[in-house]
Amino acid sequence: xxxxxxxxxxxxxxxxxxxxxxxVSALKSPETSLKSRQxxxxxxxxxxxxxxLSATAxxxxxxxxxxxxxxRRLGLIVGSKERDATVPGQVAMAAFADILGAAGGSSSxxxxxxxxxxTILVSCVTRLNLEKSRVAVRVTFQRVVFNRMNQVSRLxxxxxxxxxxxxxxxxxxxxFLEADKI
Amino acid sequence: MKKFKRTFLGFLIPxxxxxxxATTPEEHILDLSENQLKLRSIQTRSFDTNDKEKMMRSIMxxxxxxxxxxxxxxxxxxxxxxxxxxxxxxxxxxxxxxEKDKNSLLVRANAQYGIRAINTPEPYQDFFDALGKAVxxxxxxxx
Numbered sequence: 001x002x003x004x005x006x007x008x009x010x011x012x013x014x015x016x017x018x019x020x021x022x023x024v025s026a027l028k029s030p031e032t033s034l035k036s037r038q039x040x041x042x043x044x045x046x047x048x049x050x051x052x053l054s055a056t057a058x059x060x061x062x063x064x065x066x067x068x069x070x071x072r073r074l075g076l077i078v079g080s081k082e083r084d085a086t087v088p089g090q091v092a093m094a095a096f097a098d099i100l101g102a103a104g105g106s107s108s109x110x111x112x113x114x115x116x117x118x119t120i121l122v123s124c125v126t127r128l129n130l131e132k133s134r135v136a137v138r139v140t141f142q143r144v145v146f147n148r149m150n151q152v153s154r155l156x157x158x159x160x161x162x163x164x165x166x167x168x169x170x171x172x173x174x175x176f177l178e179a180d181k182i
Numbered sequence: 183m184k185k186f187k188r189t190f191l192g193f194l195i196p197x198x199x200x201x202x203x204a205t206t207p208e209e210h211i212l213d214l215s216e217n218q219l220k221l222r223s224i225q226t227r228s229f230d231t232n233d234k235e236k237m238m239r240s241i242m243x244x245x246x247x248x249x250x251x252x253x254x255x256x257x258x259x260x261x262x263x264x265x266x267x268x269x270x271x272x273x274x275x276x277x278x279x280x281e282k283d284k285n286s287l288l289v290r291a292n293a294q295y296g297i298r299a300i301n302t303p304e305p306y307q308d309f310f311d312a313l314g315k316a317v318x319x320x321x322x323x324x325x
Binding site for chain 1: 235238239242243246247248249250251252253254255256257262265266267268269270271272273275293295298300302304305306308309312
């Protein structure tokens with residue numbers, strides 16, 4: 001009995017002494033890295049990296065992004081845009097929950113918790129392949145969703161392959177070159 | 183009485199441990215309390231190459247492989263910054279490349295997870311392992 005209590009206490013102490021809870025695998029290569037590379041990356045049959053970079057910039061502009069960071073020498077373009085993030089179904093559900101709450105005599109406020117605004121971030125990196133014969137473009141999209149209280153409700157990397165296919169379709173049209181999968 | 187003493191001790195020890203962890207908010211501005219030298223060796227590696235551009239491009243590719251979005255890069259200053267969302271927390275990382283001598287480069291990385299600095303060696307080891315594979319060079323520990 002005393003042993004058990006000691007153990008609990010010891011565990012408690014250890015957990016406090018640890019102090020930080022950074023996940024150990026924070027910077028480990030994820031097992032899905034090859035798959036996400038295939039989704040996020042395409043190659044173009046040109047050696048002109050600047051041409052690809054500038055085409056990328058204009059495609060992003062077409063999509064309404066404002067470019068926040070550009071580094072020509074290293075082939076980087078970063079952009080962002082703010083858009084509406086309201087999901088009709090979510091609004092209906094929240095309104096329903098609030099009405100139910102009110103009917104039950106409590107003041108729930110589910111409507112203030114629903115998604116309202118999202119910031120979409122995009123980052124494109126271009127790079128000549130090892131043989132210096134083709135230019136690879138890798139793009140990543142992230143979303144930060146805010147609720148009506150202006151609190152961050154979700155942080156996510158966009159994993160939907162359709163988004164990336166859509167982007168590369170536009171990009172290949174813009175540089176008149178086929179986007180080849182890696 | 184004995185039992186009371188034990189219970190008291192049981193609370194006191196964790197309390198002291200917690201207090202040991204705590205810092206005033208202002209102390210975090212410079213965060214100089216850590217063992218700087220040790221931290222530097224955890225976060226730094228040297229690579230036997232003088233191709234800064236290739237190194238920086240490899241850093242960007244490695245960050246992307248690790249699910250980061252590259253936010254900033256500057257060749258002249260040798261800086262790359264990336265952000266990753268992990269378990270609804272923001273993981274930020276800055277990597278700086280500078281010349282060590284004519285034939286080698288120093289790469290220093292630092293990262294924070296949510297509101298905490300990452301000070302343990304393992305994540306950095308993982309990062310430099312991945313980076314080493316990307317540049318086909320081994321990451322050497324610095325003295």
